[in-house]
Amino acid sequence: MTNDHSTPGVASGRLSSAQIGSNFSELHPPLSDHEARVAADRCYFCHDAPCMEACPTEIDIPLFIRQIATGRPEAAAHTIFAQNILGGMCARVCPTETLCEKACVREEAEGKPVIIGQLQRHATDRLMAQGGHPYTRAASTGRSVAIVGAGPAGLACAHRLALHGHDVSVFDARAKGGGLNEYGIAAYKAADDFAQKELKWLMGIGGITLEYGMRLGGNLSLETLRKSHDAVFLAVGLAGVNALTIPGTHDADVNAVEWISELRQSRDKTDIPVGRNVVVIGGGMTAVDAAVQARLLGAETVTIAYRRDKAAMAASEFEQILATSKGVRILYNAAPRSLASGSITLARTETRDGKLVETGAEITLPADQVMRAIGQALEGVPDILAVQDGKIQVGEAGRTSVEGIWAGGDCASGGEDLTVTAVAQGRDAAEDIHKNLMGKG
Amino acid sequence: MADLSSEFIGIKSPNPFWLASAPPTDKEYNVRRAYEAGWGGVVWKTLGEAGPPVVNVSGPRYGAIHGADRRLLGLNNIELITDRPLEVNIEEITRVKKDYPDHALVVSLMVPCEEKPWRDILRRIEDTGADGVELNFGCPHGMAERGMGSAVGQVPEYIRMVTEWVKKHSDFPCIVKLTPNVTNILYPAKAALDGGADAVSLINTINSITSVNLDTFAPEPTIDGWGAHGGYCGPAVKPIALNMVAEIARNPETANLPVSGIGGVTTWRDAVEFMALGAGNVQVCTAAMTYGFRIVQEMISGLGQYMDEKGFGSVTEIVGRAVPNARDWQDLNLNYVTKAVIDQNKCIKCGRCHIVCEDTSHQAIWMHQGRVFEVNDAECVACNLCVNVCPVEGCITMRELEVGEVDERTGKKVGQYANWTTHPNNIGAGCG
Numbered sequence: 001m002t003n004d005h006s007t008p009g010v011a012s013g014r015l016s017s018a019q020i021g022s023n024f025s026e027l028h029p030p031l032s033d034h035e036a037r038v039a040a041d042r043c044y045f046c047h048d049a050p051c052m053e054a055c056p057t058e059i060d061i062p063l064f065i066r067q068i069a070t071g072r073p074e075a076a077a078h079t080i081f082a083q084n085i086l087g088g089m090c091a092r093v094c095p096t097e098t099l100c101e102k103a104c105v106r107e108e109a110e111g112k113p114v115i116i117g118q119l120q121r122h123a124t125d126r127l128m129a130q131g132g133h134p135y136t137r138a139a140s141t142g143r144s145v146a147i148v149g150a151g152p153a154g155l156a157c158a159h160r161l162a163l164h165g166h167d168v169s170v171f172d173a174r175a176k177g178g179g180l181n182e183y184g185i186a187a188y189k190a191a192d193d194f195a196q197k198e199l200k201w202l203m204g205i206g207g208i209t210l211e212y213g214m215r216l217g218g219n220l221s222l223e224t225l226r227k228s229h230d231a232v233f234l235a236v237g238l239a240g241v242n243a244l245t246i247p248g249t250h251d252a253d254v255n256a257v258e259w260i261s262e263l264r265q266s267r268d269k270t271d272i273p274v275g276r277n278v279v280v281i282g283g284g285m286t287a288v289d290a291a292v293q294a295r296l297l298g299a300e301t302v303t304i305a306y307r308r309d310k311a312a313m314a315a316s317e318f319e320q321i322l323a324t325s326k327g328v329r330i331l332y333n334a335a336p337r338s339l340a341s342g343s344i345t346l347a348r349t350e351t352r353d354g355k356l357v358e359t360g361a362e363i364t365l366p367a368d369q370v371m372r373a374i375g376q377a378l379e380g381v382p383d384i385l386a387v388q389d390g391k392i393q394v395g396e397a398g399r400t401s402v403e404g405i406w407a408g409g410d411c412a413s414g415g416e417d418l419t420v421t422a423v424a425q426g427r428d429a430a431e432d433i434h435k436n437l438m439g440k441g
Numbered sequence: 442m443a444d445l446s447s448e449f450i451g452i453k454s455p456n457p458f459w460l461a462s463a464p465p466t467d468k469e470y471n472v473r474r475a476y477e478a479g480w481g482g483v484v485w486k487t488l489g490e491a492g493p494p495v496v497n498v499s500g501p502r503y504g505a506i507h508g509a510d511r512r513l514l515g516l517n518n519i520e521l522i523t524d525r526p527l528e529v530n531i532e533e534i535t536r537v538k539k540d541y542p543d544h545a546l547v548v549s550l551m552v553p554c555e556e557k558p559w560r561d562i563l564r565r566i567e568d569t570g571a572d573g574v575e576l577n578f579g580c581p582h583g584m585a586e587r588g589m590g591s592a593v594g595q596v597p598e599y600i601r602m603v604t605e606w607v608k609k610h611s612d613f614p615c616i617v618k619l620t621p622n623v624t625n626i627l628y629p630a631k632a633a634l635d636g637g638a639d640a641v642s643l644i645n646t647i648n649s650i651t652s653v654n655l656d657t658f659a660p661e662p663t664i665d666g667w668g669a670h671g672g673y674c675g676p677a678v679k680p681i682a683l684n685m686v687a688e689i690a691r692n693p694e695t696a697n698l699p700v701s702g703i704g705g706v707t708t709w710r711d712a713v714e715f716m717a718l719g720a721g722n723v724q725v726c727t728a729a730m731t732y733g734f735r736i737v738q739e740m741i742s743g744l745g746q747y748m749d750e751k752g753f754g755s756v757t758e759i760v761g762r763a764v765p766n767a768r769d770w771q772d773l774n775l776n777y778v779t780k781a782v783i784d785q786n787k788c789i790k791c792g793r794c795h796i797v798c799e800d801t802s803h804q805a806i807w808m809h810q811g812r813v814f815e816v817n818d819a820e821c822v823a824c825n826l827c828v829n830v831c832p833v834e835g836c837i838t839m840r841e842l843e844v845g846e847v848d849e850r851t852g853k854k855v856g857q858y859a860n861w862t863t864h865p866n867n868i869g870a871g872c873g
Contacts, residue, residue, distance in 0.1 A: 038511075046790075046793065047808075048792055050812065103789055103791040105791040105832075108790065109789040314642060
């Protein structure tokens with residue numbers, strides 16, 4: 001039996017393996033040397049550059065671009081990695097259009113920023129392709145640090161601590177490291193198994209052990225870690241899902257995060273079930289990632305239903321355009337009202353006096369599959385830690401309310417939930433832990 | 442559109458844009474294409490004496506300096522004069538001139554520094570129909586080692602002597618092409634004038650090494666591991682050429698000597714600048730070698746529009762217009778005060794003006810909250826560096842202070858014209 005766009009209900013293999021492979025190829029193919037030189041030449045080497053300020057990891061962007069322009073992409077990569085050891089992944093997944101490239105003065109001048117993200121990838125790819133690892137560990141300090149979570153925050157923290165000579169034990173609940181880079185980000189942004197390649201490269205620093213299948217609050221206890229290590233860094237992400245009760249039942253009502261995670265782990269993706277008509281509920285990056293990938297798998301119609309208006313949407317303008325260019329319809333001001341077999345009913349909304357209210361109008365869409373992308377929640381965090389607005393409360397450099405425990409990434413308060421923010425938090429916590437451990441010495 | 446026709450030392454051409462003696466003018470095929478593309482005149486690539494032709498290297502003969510996006514800013518060459526037989530060149534010159542009687546065709550010459558070879562070569566070209574000759578006293582590489590080219594151009598006595606021979610043995614209008622590889626261009630220009638030259642053309646190329654290969658440690662262009670200095674040309678040399686042209690034009694002894702301006706002319710604007718500083722026409726090479734002959738179309742349309750806008754009926758109205766304003770430093774008005782002004786609507790907030798002012802000298806541009814850049818008039822010396830580094834044209838301008846207005850930097854009112862010769866700090870001044 002062969003499935004296609006119009007196969008009713010939920011089905012896998014709507015497209016051939018070859019077609020899916022082509023659909024999921026990289027969003028931005030790597031720049032050639034020539035393209036990189038031409039793009040680098042556009043950088044003005046601004047003073048106190050706005051792009052640098054806009055980067056959560058404060059990469060010296062003008063310097064690394066000048067290094068590319070002068071034929072030294074390897075030196076450029078060193079400049080990047082010194083601030084952001086996951087510079088390779090960030091170059092692929094950063095919403096640069098809302099960060100460095102939004103701040104680029106050429107965006108202001110001509111509406112066309114220097115393509116900083118793609119240049120960063122050019123540099124980092126070059127150095128990583130050389131094999132080996134660009135850093136050497138300091139002499140062992142004899143101190144050990146436990147890190148829970150092998151996502152961007154955990155790995156950035158682990159690398160910086162290992163660099164300083166500490167012994168680092170990283171624990172992760174899943175079967176692989178990388179966190180959302182491995183399980184969450186859209187496949188076409190981290191193609192070619194990049195998350196695992198980067199992880200392996202990062203581990204090249206030495207002094208880091210990784211253990212999988214270790215879940216905090218399950219087979220891993222914070223108390224034990226505190227006793228066995230000199231410091232603990234929590235980077236557990238947001239494992240839970242926000243609750244949303246919608247009246248009615250639907251037999252294909254899935255959690256978008258889990259669906260994406262399965263898709264990411266599938267080899268050729270022909271086994272991933274997707275509806276003929278898909279409705280994604282939400283307005284963030286996860287909603288866009290789910291919707292676009294549903295289309296790439298061969299769904300006939302995909303609609304993102306977002307309860308607020310366009311301006312309020314968390315997904316960037318670039319992401320919204322990407323979605324619509326792939327044939328996704330974005331329905332703004334449409335809040336889920338009820339589910340039924342094969343359909344979803346949405347209540348139309350509007351903002352009155354700053355408040356979201358329903359207008360009374362409704363729309364019912366055919367929906368063979370409903371994907372919920374309405375945000376994730378903190379889960380499994382021990383009670384001894386103070387929590388603020390659903391996240392572990394942290395102060396300067398990720399210090400939690402408990403001495404000896406730091407936290408960073410999506411699970412911690414402060415900053416946007418981005419890979420690059422997680423890297424910055426992991427790195428800064430590592431420096432603070434280092435200072436703390438050596439001060440104790 | 443304005444009439445662009447040109448007459449230079451009696452040689453007529455449809456416009457003042459000539460191709461300089463160089464690789465693009467080495468043979469009939471190219472010269473015909475050049476005329477068809479719109480070039481007003483051509484100086485045929487330098488002919489040497491009869492006999493076995495010169496031999497060129499068979500490795501790279503050009504080296505380059507690039508700007509952003511690999512724009513070619515400077516070109517260097519180690520090519521010698523024509524390496525084709527004299528007879529072939531003469532036949533082709535004759536044929537081409539016959540077919541293009543209204544276009545200028547000047548023949549460049551370089552033979553040993555003796556009277557006989559000069560007399561012989563002039564006889565050989567007598568019947569070509571060429572409009573004139575240009576004496577190549579400029580090429581700084583290869584031929585100079587054999588006592589020709591710039592080796593002649595660097596010795597005023599030789600320039601005068603050879604020019605006299607040329608005037609004695611032919612009726613051709615004679616242009617002497619000067620080398621810039623001298624300390625003072627007035628000596629060779631004066632020598633040409635004294636020898637009876639009808640005009641000088643300048644500049645020829647500048648001694649140069651464009652780069653060094655950092656793996657083989659050899660100058661580029663590299664021939665089998667070695668490199669020799671070449672002649673540098675292209676947009677990068679324009680400022681040097683403009684100054685030398687101006688020096689000749691504003692010197693009373695040489696002021697009436699016609700000049701054909703050469704050196705980095707790439708656009709209509711460059712050409713007009715040369716003419717404003719005294720050049721009767723311009724010669725172009727690197728622009729054609731970079732973009733092809735078609736580039737002359739931009740020069741023609743640009744010059745025409747400019748002349749229309751200014752109401753100039755003839756290109757001669759441009760010639761020398763800027764010469765009275767090219768002065769010695771000591772003539773400049775020390776009471777002239779300007780201040781940089783940043784147009785906040787045009788500013789893209791790159792901060793380059795601020796940092797160059799900080800790090801160069803004057804600390805006269807504030808960086809306020811929100812990357813707002815503002816000039817501190819109390820510190821601004823009006824150096825213009827901020828204008829030069831600003832990526833947005835017209836974003837930073839210099840405001841002229843009126844006489845009587847207070848300069849915040851000095852606290853003094855702006856006075857009337859006064860220069861260094863009468864300045865109180867000039868100890869030698871005022872004792873007359």
